Amino acid sequence: MNERTRIFLDGIFRQNAVYRQILGICSTLAVTNLLTNTLVMSVGLTFVTAMSSFTVSLLRKITPPRIRMMVQVMIIATYVIVVDLILKAYLPDISERLGPYVGLIITNCIIMGRAEAFAAKYPPWPSFLDGLAMGLGYTLVLMSIALVREILGFGTLFGFLILPEQWTRWTIMAMAPGAFFMLGIVIWIMNIIDPPEKIESS
């Protein structure tokens, strides 16, 4: 397995942003009640993470260390504005439903974390791959949470009814506590399937 494949796979699984590093939890919980919202959000976040890692890395040699954070935030904000304008123009309904969470991609710790931990030290191309992998890892976790929450909470899949009308909806799944429980379960399952080197004790 070469270096790039390893960076890529590590980003998706071993160092998964959501269940391993516990980053980007705000949107993980907030947008996962419906699959369509989740998909749009994930694509947006993956785009922003990959592109801003690439840009941060491109500018890493000429960024003054003292204002490094500020420069990174501005780069991220620029891409988030791009995503926001595209969503407003082409998918106004979903943009409305996602509300402030698109803007909150700026403060999503995944992007800042990767810019700081990876992109500031490595060349543009591996940084882009790392950002992309982080985004895909995030997408994977969010889609699996959303799948369970939408089926149990609304009885639908991408908005199509799949469970019979008599099915009693688990309203709790569509609400806040359901999101927390599902994330807890995902962390649980992933720690069993792919145990981290050392389980941190609280």
Add this chain to the structure above:
Amino acid sequence: MNGSTGSALVIFFAAVFTNNIVLTNFLGMCSFLSVSRAVKSSIGLGWAVVFVMTTTSGINWLVYHHILVPLDLVFLRFAVFIVVIAGFVQFVEIIMERFTPALYFALGIFLPLITVNCAVLGVALFMVIRDYSFLESVGYGLGGGLGFLVAITILAALRWRIRKSKVIPALQGAGISVILAGIMALGFVAFSGMISIN
């Protein structure tokens, strides 16, 4: 009491209880889960958030309605809000270090964390989407901050209580905290119906 003060009060209480920003809107989750290891630092961070959130929501409201809207630069709001928040935090840090060293050592270490705390930016964005007046925005900021303080203190206390319990190894640390937060969220659902904001 005129209409605006009344609605600001309703928004304030809603942000603390029924629509707690942490447990219903999931804002500020990163620091909520990572700082809640100790009760003392949770309370420190909580107060720092209350202060920054209340003041920046006021400043951001003024900037949005008096600079961005007249100049038709609304699409730049994400960048502008985050600069206001980061700039304000930096400013407070310098002032505190100079004049109130004791307070600086108590809260100072939490201030840089707040810049990336999505709750502060989230409150600013909600205030724009819901079209709040100035007073309502400040009430929302204050309520949001106190809501964060309440939630993080309870979670830290719960985590302290279970430190001797036998948690399943795969759930230790983050896993059990998230589930605890879920149980807390369930508790806060009980407040819904008392007051509501749209």
